[in-house]
Amino acid sequence: MSKTTFNEPKADYTAKLKIKSTVLTVWFIILTIICLLPIYILVVNATRDSTSIANGISFLPGSNLGKNIDKLFKDVNYNTVYNVWIGYKNSLLITGFSTVFTVFFSAMTAYGIHVYDFKLKEISYTVILLVMMVPMQVTSAGFVAFMLKLHLTDTYWPLIIPSIAAPAVVYFMRSYMKSSFPLDIVEAARIDGCSEFRTFVSIAIPMMKPAIAVQAIFAFIASWNNFYTPNMILISSKFKQKTLPMMVSAIQASDKFTDYGAIYLAIALSILPIVIVYVALSRFIIAGVALGGVKE
Numbered sequence: 001m002s003k004t005t006f007n008e009p010k011a012d013y014t015a016k017l018k019i020k021s022t023v024l025t026v027w028f029i030i031l032t033i034i035c036l037l038p039i040y041i042l043v044v045n046a047t048r049d050s051t052s053i054a055n056g057i058s059f060l061p062g063s064n065l066g067k068n069i070d071k072l073f074k075d076v077n078y079n080t081v082y083n084v085w086i087g088y089k090n091s092l093l094i095t096g097f098s099t100v101f102t103v104f105f106s107a108m109t110a111y112g113i114h115v116y117d118f119k120l121k122e123i124s125y126t127v128i129l130l131v132m133m134v135p136m137q138v139t140s141a142g143f144v145a146f147m148l149k150l151h152l153t154d155t156y157w158p159l160i161i162p163s164i165a166a167p168a169v170v171y172f173m174r175s176y177m178k179s180s181f182p183l184d185i186v187e188a189a190r191i192d193g194c195s196e197f198r199t200f201v202s203i204a205i206p207m208m209k210p211a212i213a214v215q216a217i218f219a220f221i222a223s224w225n226n227f228y229t230p231n232m233i234l235i236s237s238k239f240k241q242k243t244l245p246m247m248v249s250a251i252q253a254s255d256k257f258t259d260y261g262a263i264y265l266a267i268a269l270s271i272l273p274i275v276i277v278y279v280a281l282s283r284f285i286i287a288g289v290a291l292g293g294v295k296e
Contacts, residue, residue, distance in 0.1 A: 039271070040059075041057060041059075042264060042267060042268050042271075043061075043268055044058060044059065044060070044061050044062070045260065045261065045264040046065065046068060046261065046264045046265040046267075046268040047061040047062040047063070047064060047065040047068070047261075048061075048062030048064055048260075048261050048264075049062060049064040049067070049068075049261050050258065050259045050260045050261050052064075053260040053261060053264070054260065062261075064261050065265075067261070068259070068261040068262045068264075068265045069265065071259055071261075071262045072084075072262045072265050072266055075262075077256055077257070078251070078257065078262065080239075081239075081247060081250040081251060081254065082247045082248070082250065082251050082266060083239075083247070084244070084247075084266075084269050086239070086240060086242070086247075087242065087243060087244030087246075087247045087248075087270075088244060088273070090156075090241065090242060090243050090244070091224055091243045091244040091245070091273075092273065093156065094156055094159050094160060094223060094230070094243065095220055095223040095224045095273075097160045097163075098159070098160050098163035098219065098223040099163075099216055099219045099220045099223060101160065101161075101163045101164045102163045102164070102166045102169055102215070102219040102223075103169065103212050103215055103216050103219060105164045105165075105166075106166045106169035106170045106173055106215065107173050107200075107204070107205065107208055107211075107212060108200060109128075109170045109173075110170050110173030110174040110176075110177055111173075111177065111200050111204050113125050113170075113174055114174055114177040114178060114181065114183075115183060115186055125174070128167045128170055128171070129167060129171060131165070131167045132167035132168050132171065136228070136229070137228075140228075140229075140232060143158075143232075144232050144233070147233060152233075153233055153234075153235050154233070154234055154235055154236050154238070154241065155233075156241075158229075158233045159226075159229060159230055159233060163219070163223065166219070169215045169218075169219065172211065172214075172215060173208065173211055173215065176208065176210075176211040177204075177208065177211075180207070180208075180211075181204065181207055181208070185203055185207075186199055186203070189203055209284050210284055210285055212284075213281040213282075213284035213285050214285055216277075216281055217277060217278055217281055217285075220274065220277050221274055224244075224245075224273065224274060225245060226243075226245070227243075227245040227246060227249060230242075230243050230245075230246060231246060234246075244269075244270050245270065247266075248266050248267055248270050251263055251266055
């Protein structure tokens with residue numbers, strides 16, 4: 001009798017744990033389907049013809065992918081506003097440099113605020129957070145006017161250099177460092193004769209890989225999908241300067257292009273680099289989660 005009583009709490013706990021795990025698994029599967037379903041429908045529509053797309057949603061791929069590719073890549077009308085290779089080149093140039101600048105300088109700023117003690121430390125951090133609350137739309141007119149005075153319109157510099165200042169990324173980086181970056185490591189590096197910059201590059205950045213990977217994904221997506229700022233800065237709208245979102249927007253906005261299959265294919269090609277970057281960096285995120293779950 002005592003043996004049964006002793007085992008009952010453990011059995012109840014195991015049963016509750018299994019139920020909880022099952023519920024969470026089902027819930028995460030539902031969330032995954034909700035997140036991936038629009039992308040799947042987008043890819044499926046890229047293989048269908050315009051008539052079938054107009055008739056409704058289908059979960060089965062069509063047989064019109066080859067025709068959609070020919071129309072998107074070889075049709076003269078489409079080629080006047082859309083060229084995936086030019087779009088990829090311009091978008092990757094802007095996005096690549098913007099992502100590197102955003103992550104590197106934000107990590108450096110967060111490192112400086114976290115490691116060093118100076119009089120205006122908290123005030124400086126507060127000012128950074130205040131800048132984060134100012135939307136781009138409020139300052140866009142002044143920004144364009146300033147770029148006109150500097151004669152930097154129709155260049156990529158205004159789309160790359162401002163990415164150095166990313167208050168939201170600094171906030172995330174500092175929060176991560178406060179919980180996962182002990183200052184004793186910095187002191188040990190100084191005792192060993194390591195310079196401050198080398199300490200940041202050789203010690204801080206490797207320890208911040210999960211945070212850097214997360215913010216690199218967000219920065220890449222934000223810069224890649226950015227249509228508002230390039231549309232303001234690239235005033236002359238030269239075709240060879242356009243980014244891929246500008247080209248996709250031109251196809252969607254024009255009444256000449258009514259083939260939905262080709263339009264969906266253009267959109268699907270525009271999100272392909274985002275998927276590749278996420279897959280490439282997701283292992284660092286998973287490693288960071290696993291590392292954070294280990295207690296010493």
